[in-house]
Amino acid sequence: MTTSPTAQSSAAAPLLDLQSLVVAVRRRRRLWCCLALLGMLAGAAVAVLLPPAPTAETKVLVAHQEDQPNDTGTLIRTDVELLTTTQIADRALRALGSSQKPEDFMRDYRGTGLTNNLLRIEVTGDTDAEAVARAKALADAFVADHVRRMREAAAAESKALLDQRDRMRDELAEVNRAIGGRSPDTDPTASASLETLFARRAELDSRIAEFDQRAAEARTGAPRVVAGTQIVDAPRAVRHSLPRALATDAAIGLVLGLVLGLALAAVSAVVADRPVLRREIAANLGASVLAELRRAPRRPGGRWQRRRTRAARERLTGTLTRLVRRSAEPVSLLELGCARGTSVIALDVAGALAEDGPVVVVDGLPGTRLADARGKSGGPPVVDGERAAAEPRQTRRLGVGSVAPGTAWTDLRHLGDRTVLVVRAGHGSAAWLHTVARQLADQRVEVIGVVLIDPDPRDRTDGTLWDGATLAPRGPDERRARHNGTGRPRPERPSAPAGVPDSDQEAR
Secondary structure, rough: OOHHHHHHHHOOOOOOOOOHHHHHHHHOOOHHHHHHHHHHHHHHHHHHHOOOOOOEEEEEEEOOOOOOOOOOHHHHHHHHHHHOOOHHHHHHHHHHHHOOHHHHHHHHHEEEEEEOOOOEEEEEOOOOOHHHHHHHHHHHHHHHHHHHHHHHHHHHHHHHHHHHHHHHHHHHHHHHHHHHHOOOOHHHHHHHHHHHHHHHHHHHHHHHHHHHHHHHHHHHHHHHHHOOOEEEEEEEEEOOOOHHHHHHHHHHHHHHHHHHHHHHHHHHHHOOOOOOHHHHHHHHOOEEEEEOOOOOOOOOOOOOHHHHHHHHHHHHHHHHHHHHOOOOOEEEEEEEEHHHHHHHHHHHHHHHHOOOOOOEEOOOOOHHHHHHHHHHHHOOOOOOOHOOOOOOOOOEEEEEEEOOOOOOOOHHHOOOOOOEEEOOOOOOOHHHHHHHHHHHHHHHOEEEEEEEOOOOOOOOOOOOOOOOOOOOOOOHHHHHHHOOOOOOOOOOOOOOOOOOOOHHHOOO
């Protein structure tokens, strides 16, 4: 038993095809462009409708007793946290004469450490004057609290040093009394003890002098810290530029909307699993792509159409006309996601076939789309399935139907034994494309090719199946041999491949 190359390719398919994902996201550019535009408009609306509250800022130079050149900012971070305490907030509110709760006031300001000794305070208020008054009261309260703490720390340190000095003096007095109570003696032991007392007295004198010096330095350092802590930048209102805020918020909204749109497009592309590449559509339908149109046609020969689009429609009409002429059996066009475009294509092909003889278009589309298209352009007659049986045998029939969800599959055989699928790229899911291929095989309708509508312009994949059915017309005996009694057509290698394989695996 051998495994077909198609099955091998499906088994080796990656879990997530990045190329398909990129193409699917690019095809949903309307979605993410709209979300980006919506985000930009929302950001601009926020800047206009929700302007920032009046804000005032001031800068305070904070001196510390423990300042070190290699400080990593621990002291200024401590000052920032001390600023956001209820004690300082309550003092500022008392200075302002406000009855607001300190907890509520703490949400209206913030502190930022700019350097190791520079603190910026930002305060909001109902007006600029109120914000400036709040900032001044808060800065004064912080400076007063910092000075008080520094003085208390210096006083506590000085008192501790002086207490230690006093204890040393008491001990020195005892040593002096011991020395004074000794009489000169020639005893070597008494002489050694006296020398020890003299050494202890000298040590105590040295330490008492040291404690005096340290206490003086502690008292001297406090005024330096107090003088160094001050407001260096007076409180002032912060001016907000509306154009700058508008541009900033609009740019932020644009970026956020674009990111959200791209993410949503990528997720929806993965979840929906709608093939957009030629090779994916050809593989899911089991038929090669014959031609493609960049834009779905709406009416024949309109002035709005570009020259390239008209040339592509003429080439497509010529290709389908040659296929229908070579086929000895009726051929149909079955659409998926492009009923109006398929109607225009069918009328173009029927008009080209009318040069060879009488042609009738069998309408199997839901609604009156084919009749509406004929009414705008004229052309061969359009009949339904019942009237098509009454047409003469020499009249060539061109069926037009649909394979969209809800299709009556048993009616497709009456439109033609052979069909060309006209599929809009990215319209049907992979599961539905498999369903279409399976149902057409069950109805013994041979798919001779696919016409791709609105493909991705950067799609460089090849939509030719090397295991697909040949496009050459076949007789009844050969078709029965291909079915081989299984009810499904057997894949055959085409006589002339229409393209170069995309990979070694596909070539195998």
